[in-house]
Amino acid sequence: xxxxxxxxxxxxxxxxxxxxxxxxxxxxxxxxxxxxxxxxxxxxxxxxxxxxxxxxxxxxxxxxxxxxxxxxxxxxxxxxxxxxxxxxxxxxxxxxxxxxxxxxxxxxxxxxxx
Amino acid sequence: xxxxxxxxxxxxxxxxxxxxxxxxxxxxxxxxxxxxxxxxxxxxxxxxxxxxxxxxxxxxxxxxxxxxxxxxxxxxxxxxxxxxxxxxxxxxxxxxxxxxxxxxxxxxxxxxxx
Numbered sequence: 001x002x003x004x005x006x007x008x009x010x011x012x013x014x015x016x017x018x019x020x021x022x023x024x025x026x027x028x029x030x031x032x033x034x035x036x037x038x039x040x041x042x043x044x045x046x047x048x049x050x051x052x053x054x055x056x057x058x059x060x061x062x063x064x065x066x067x068x069x070x071x072x073x074x075x076x077x078x079x080x081x082x083x084x085x086x087x088x089x090x091x092x093x094x095x096x097x098x099x100x101x102x103x104x105x106x107x108x109x110x111x112x113x114x
Numbered sequence: 115x116x117x118x119x120x121x122x123x124x125x126x127x128x129x130x131x132x133x134x135x136x137x138x139x140x141x142x143x144x145x146x147x148x149x150x151x152x153x154x155x156x157x158x159x160x161x162x163x164x165x166x167x168x169x170x171x172x173x174x175x176x177x178x179x180x181x182x183x184x185x186x187x188x189x190x191x192x193x194x195x196x197x198x199x200x201x202x203x204x205x206x207x208x209x210x211x212x213x214x215x216x217x218x219x220x221x222x223x224x225x226x227x228x
Contacts, residue, residue, distance in 0.1 A: 032215050043120075043205060043221035044157070049214070089157065093215055100145060100215045101170055104157040 002027045004105035012111040021075040021108045023090035028068045035075050036089040080112045116140040118220035126226045135191045135223045137206030146189045147207040196227045
């Protein structure tokens with residue numbers, strides 16, 4: 001059974017710092033991995049999607065990498081801003097089944113201090 | 115930009131009552147999902163829906179729950195005889211297909227069962 005874990009659970013950094021969020025999964029047979037942002041009491045905003053054949057994806061100040069063999073993904077945020085404060089979730093989709101069922105991690109709560 | 119919309123944003127109900135949560139997925143999407151997030155816990159998959167039928171469901175999705183796409187645009191989750199432990203944020207999501215597999219989530223409906 002796939003288990004997804006995110007470290008650290010919470011992180012506080014000063015504005016401008018570069019930071020890395022970690023996601024690990026127990027079953028390396030994944031179809032893709034998606035990173036989301038969740039603001040308090042709000043929905044999930046898709047940030048980046050990495051297919052199993054890809055090593056990384058970039059969008060603006062965000063870069064996500066994927067190492068399937070070691071069961072890890074990282075989300076790199078460059079030059080952090082207070083507006084980046086949110087919970088970041090990673091989710092993996094496995095093979096098999098008829099759908100895009102995602103298994104979510106526990107999330108990392110990020111606070112960027114001005 | 116197209117988005118998934120959900121109503122109501124917050125519903126309070128008495129234990130034992132029935133609730134219907136509504137979602138309007140992105141218009142050209144073919145796959146529809148419900149997930150839920152109990153406060154402080156992971157986002158969990160409930161059910162996926164394709165071609166007017168359930169394609170996959172979790173063990174959480176028992177006879178208390180049902181889904182419907184009544185008119186080609188709305189996608190509903192019905193919860194019968196609500197229990198205290200049904201209190202959660204319920205997220206609707208949609209996807210254009212399986213190949214790319216990116217899910218787009220709504221803002222969520224918060225259900226409080228008293």
